[in-house]
Amino acid sequence: MGFYVDDIEAAVAELRARGVVFEEYEGCVNGIMDIRGNYPSKGRGERAAWFRDCEGNMLGIAEVVR
Numbered sequence: 001m002g003f004y005v006d007d008i009e010a011a012v013a014e015l016r017a018r019g020v021v022f023e024e025y026e027g028c029v030n031g032i033m034d035i036r037g038n039y040p041s042k043g044r045g046e047r048a049a050w051f052r053d054c055e056g057n058m059l060g061i062a063e064v065v066r
Contacts, residue, residue, distance in 0.1 A: 033047065
């Protein structure tokens with residue numbers, strides 16, 4: 001499941017302050033991945049971050065890059 005946010009940096013910081021641990025993949029900077037060309041109908045790309053809930057399900061947050 002994923003959620004769009006207006007400011008991914010602020011959302012990541014707030015969730016980390018609450019104890020959320022973000023996945024780290026090659027290319028991530030501070031847990032955030034720049035994805036160029038993803039969902040071109042919404043913008044020129046997005047920035048995304050992923051984490052797992054208490055049951056191990058992957059969740060994501062993303063900010064559209066216009």
